[in-house]
Amino acid sequence: MTNQEIAVNPDDRYEPVIGLEVHAQLLTRTKAFCGCSTEFGGDPNGNVCPVCLGMPGTLPVLNRLMVEFVIRMGLAVGCRIAPRSVFARKNYFYPDLPKGYQISQYDEPLCSGGTVEIDLQDGTRKRVGITRIHMEEDAGKSIHDLDPDTLVDVNRCGVPLIEIVSEPDIRSPHEASLYLAKIRQIVTYLGICDGNMEEGSLRCDANVSVRRKGEGRLGTKTEVKNMNSFRNVERALDFETRRQIQLIEDGGTVIQETLLWDVAQNVAFPMRGKEEAHDYRYFPEPDLVPVLVGSEWIAAVSKDLPELPTPRRDRYTSELGLPRYDADVLTTEKEIADYFEKTLADLTQRSGGSLRENAKSVSNWVMTEILRVVGERKLKLADFPVAPEHLAGLILLVKNNTISGKIAKEVFEDMISGGGDPEAIVRSKNLAQVSDVAALEQVIERVLVDHQAQVQKYIDGSSKLFGFFVGETMKLTRGKANPAMVNDLLRKRLDTLTGKR
Numbered sequence: 001m002t003n004q005e006i007a008v009n010p011d012d013r014y015e016p017v018i019g020l021e022v023h024a025q026l027l028t029r030t031k032a033f034c035g036c037s038t039e040f041g042g043d044p045n046g047n048v049c050p051v052c053l054g055m056p057g058t059l060p061v062l063n064r065l066m067v068e069f070v071i072r073m074g075l076a077v078g079c080r081i082a083p084r085s086v087f088a089r090k091n092y093f094y095p096d097l098p099k100g101y102q103i104s105q106y107d108e109p110l111c112s113g114g115t116v117e118i119d120l121q122d123g124t125r126k127r128v129g130i131t132r133i134h135m136e137e138d139a140g141k142s143i144h145d146l147d148p149d150t151l152v153d154v155n156r157c158g159v160p161l162i163e164i165v166s167e168p169d170i171r172s173p174h175e176a177s178l179y180l181a182k183i184r185q186i187v188t189y190l191g192i193c194d195g196n197m198e199e200g201s202l203r204c205d206a207n208v209s210v211r212r213k214g215e216g217r218l219g220t221k222t223e224v225k226n227m228n229s230f231r232n233v234e235r236a237l238d239f240e241t242r243r244q245i246q247l248i249e250d251g252g253t254v255i256q257e258t259l260l261w262d263v264a265q266n267v268a269f270p271m272r273g274k275e276e277a278h279d280y281r282y283f284p285e286p287d288l289v290p291v292l293v294g295s296e297w298i299a300a301v302s303k304d305l306p307e308l309p310t311p312r313r314d315r316y317t318s319e320l321g322l323p324r325y326d327a328d329v330l331t332t333e334k335e336i337a338d339y340f341e342k343t344l345a346d347l348t349q350r351s352g353g354s355l356r357e358n359a360k361s362v363s364n365w366v367m368t369e370i371l372r373v374v375g376e377r378k379l380k381l382a383d384f385p386v387a388p389e390h391l392a393g394l395i396l397l398v399k400n401n402t403i404s405g406k407i408a409k410e411v412f413e414d415m416i417s418g419g420g421d422p423e424a425i426v427r428s429k430n431l432a433q434v435s436d437v438a439a440l441e442q443v444i445e446r447v448l449v450d451h452q453a454q455v456q457k458y459i460d461g462s463s464k465l466f467g468f469f470v471g472e473t474m475k476l477t478r479g480k481a482n483p484a485m486v487n488d489l490l491r492k493r494l495d496t497l498t499g500k501r
């Protein structure tokens with residue numbers, strides 16, 4: 001059954017009830033319980049040691065930074081940080097898990113409670129509850145497509161993860177995707193995860209059920225796994241919602257099972273019974289003492305939290321007076337917001353005036369030119385060839401009428417290819433705007449002499465020819481004439497000719 005074959009509109013009489021479990025790989029240099037590197041893409045089975053392989057006699061040692069990162073996340077979404085939390089063993093056998101268990105947290109997680117706010121299309125804000133956030137280690141990876149046999153790479157064994165479990169507050173596949181995007185935004189702002197879904201640093205599983213609208217009781221849920229992009233999350237949840245509705249409409253019953261999203265076929269398949277039948281037999285991890293987190297530690301982490309995306313976005317609209325759209329785009333990623341604010345601060349310091357007065361012109365440059373080039377060249381903003389202070393310099397040159405907006409675009413292209421100071425480029429290429437009255441009057445005179453027929457028409461009443469004269473004047477100065485002055489001088493000169501003065 002594919003999406004297309006299901007005719008029922010899931011929005012009509014049913015509502016989906018969705019909860020997400022998001023795993024984020026933490027950006028620590030070393031693994032959760034040993035000193036091995038967490039780097040992605042190394043030689044298979046290169047970053048391993050007896051501890052992360054779970055050899056007999058070895059003992060795990062907790063990575064303090066992992067705990068700190070999880071506290072950071074917990075505080076960012078308003079969780080309660082447990083003063084005492086406990087590691088547990090989650091037992092299962094799988095070829096990519098040499099130890100036979102994962103170290104995780106079970107009934108005493110580090111963080112619980114909390115909320116994440118998402119912005120719905122109708123402009124309202126929705127709160128999605130966070131049930132818990134706990135820390136755990138990753139398993140290895142089975143590779144099925146390089147050899148007729150299955151290969152195993154255990155580099156990922158022991159890499160620190162955070163699992164963020166939401167309440168079943170999500171009511172549509174689109175909301176799920178918005179929620180996941182918000183989580184991604186928060187973990188990247190906090191610097192605890194790179195948010196890269198292709199490399200698996202951010203993964204998401206979903207619990208899905210449907211019920212008739214207005215009904216309080218929850219339906220039987222299924223778990224959907226293997227949705228490795230925002231688009232797939234939406235497609236998979238849409239598929240599963242429709243499937244369950246159709247099943248109920250046909251008189252069937254939803255059974256609790258785990259489904260794997262198949263990207264190529266656009267279908268979610270049930271996992272085979274054996275793969276799914278885990279009995280984890282959680283028990284307290286005997287090799288690790290409980291994690292005690294004192295209030296001083298929490299206070300110190302709290303003090304170092306960066307401004308989060310939603311408050312930052314709100315500040316851009318309220319304090320800087322930016323349109324909501326601009327604020328959204330500029331705060332999508334912390335790097336962009338930082339770049340924008342550095343440019344704005346620099347421009348304001350050099351040009352005077354308030355941040356609010358300068359915000360829109362900086363926003364325009366960042367949103368159109370900077371993000372365009374970043375997108376075209378697949379750059380990270382950190383590697384962008386134009387430093388914020390140079391962009392500020394360029395905007396200042398426009399602001400004080402040294403160059404026109406059009407010339408500024410040219411200078412910008414030079415800055416991208418050669419880098420460097422816009423003022424130096426303007427000087428060396430002699431691009432400065434002509435703002436000299438006598439010089440401009442001379443050019444205007446030339447334009448009027450060259451186009452006497454049009455001048456006569458203008459005198460006879462074709463006032464829209466004014467733009468033509470402006471255009472010709474700009475052309476003669478190769479775009480360097482100060483447009484405001486050209487307008488002004490032309491107006492005066494033509495008024496004299498029509499006898500208005």
Ligand SMILES: [Zn+2]
Pocket residue numbers: 031034035036047048049050051052053158
């Ligand atoms: Zn190791």
